[in-house]
Amino acid sequence: MKIAVVLALLPIFAMAQDSNRVQNPVVTPQVNAQTAPVGSLLEVRKLYIESLAGDASAEAIRQLLIGSLQQSRLFVLTDNPERADAIVRGAAADKEYTDQFDSQEGINAHMNGGAFGGSSSSSGRGAGSYGGLSVGENESHHIKERKHEAFATVRLCNRDGDVLWATTQESHGAKFRGASTDVADKVARQLRLDFEQAFRAIQKSGDQPIMPTTAAR
Numbered sequence: 082m083k084i085a086v087v088l089a090l091l092p093i094f095a096m097a098q099d100s101n102r103v104q105n106p107v108v109t110p111q112v113n114a115q116t117a118p119v120g121s122l123l124e125v126r127k128l129y130i131e132s133l134a135g136d137a138s139a140e141a142i143r144q145l146l147i148g149s150l151q152q153s154r155l156f157v158l159t160d161n162p163e164r165a166d167a168i169v170r171g172a173a174a175d176k177e178y179t180d181q182f183d184s185q186e187g188i189n190a191h192m193n194g195g196a197f198g199g200s201s202s203s204s205g206r207g208a209g210s211y212g213g214l215s216v217g218e219n220e221s222h223h224i225k226e227r228k229h230e231a232f233a234t235v236r237l238c239n240r241d242g243d244v245l246w247a248t249t250q251e252s253h254g255a256k257f258r259g260a261s262t263d264v265a266d267k268v269a270r271q272l273r274l275d276f277e278q279a280f281r282a283i284q285k286s287g288d289q290p291i292m293p294t295t296a297a298r
Contacts, residue, residue: 118239119166122246122279125237128156129165133233138175142233142261146173149269155276167245171235175261180226228253231260233268246275 119125130147133139146169151158159165231254236247248271252263 118241118243119245120239120243122237122276123283125156125167125245127159127165128167128169128237129159129162130169131162133170133235134172135174138231138261139173142173142175142231142265145262145265146233146235146268149265150272153269153273155273166240168238168240169235170238171233173231173233173235173264175229175231177227177229180228229260231264233264235268237272246272248272248275 128150130143130150133143135142147158150156156167162168230251232249232251234247234249236244238244248268250264250267250271252260252267254260255263258266
C-alpha cells in the first residue's frame with residue numbers, strides 16, 4: 082500500500098521540481114568581452130594618464146600631454162583609472178641649464194732684423210742694417226646661454242600591464258612654444274602617426290578595423 086502511494090506521488094514531485102526550475106532558473110555567468118584587456122593600440126577607447134615620474138616639472142608635462150592627446154581626438158581621456166582600458170605611464174622632466182662657450186684671440190709680436198755692409202769703394206755701398214716688427218692682438222670671449230631641455234619617455238599599457246606602445250621624445254623648445262609644450266606635442270603626434278600606421282596595416286590585410294568614434298578622420 083505504501084509503495085503504491087509513493088508511486089502515485091512521484092509525478093506530483095516531478096511537476097513541482099519543474100515548476101521550481103521555471104520560477105528560479107539557473108543563471109549561467111556570462112563573460113563580458115569588454116572586461117577583457119585590450120590587445121592592440123587600435124582597441125583602445127578610454128585612456129588614463131598616470132602621474133609621471135620625475136621632478137616637479139613632470140606634473141606640468143603630464144597636464145600638457147593630456148591637452149595634446151585631447152586635441153588629437155584619438156581617445157576619450159578619463160580621470161578615473163577604473164574606467165580606462167589603457168593607461169599611460171612613464172617619466173618626464175624639464176631641465177634648465179647653462180651652455181658656455183669660450184674663445185680666445187691673442188696678441189703677438191714678431192720682430193726680424195739684420196745687417197748688411199760692403200768693402201768695395203767702387204760699389205758705393207756702405208754698411209747698414211734693417212729690421213721689421215709685426216703686432217697682433219689677443220682677445221678672449223666667455224659666453225653663457227640659458228637653455229631648457231625637456232624629455233618624456235612614456236608607454237601605453239593595457240589593464241594587465243602589457244605594453245601596447247612606447248616612445249621617447251625630447252625638445253629644446255620650438256619657435257613659438259617652450260620645451261615642455263613641444264615635447265608633449267611630439268608624444269601626441271607620434272602616437273597618432275603610429276595609430277594611423279596600424280590602422281592602414283589592418284586595412285591592407287583585408288580586415289575591417291573599427292575606428293574609435295572620437296578619432297578624427
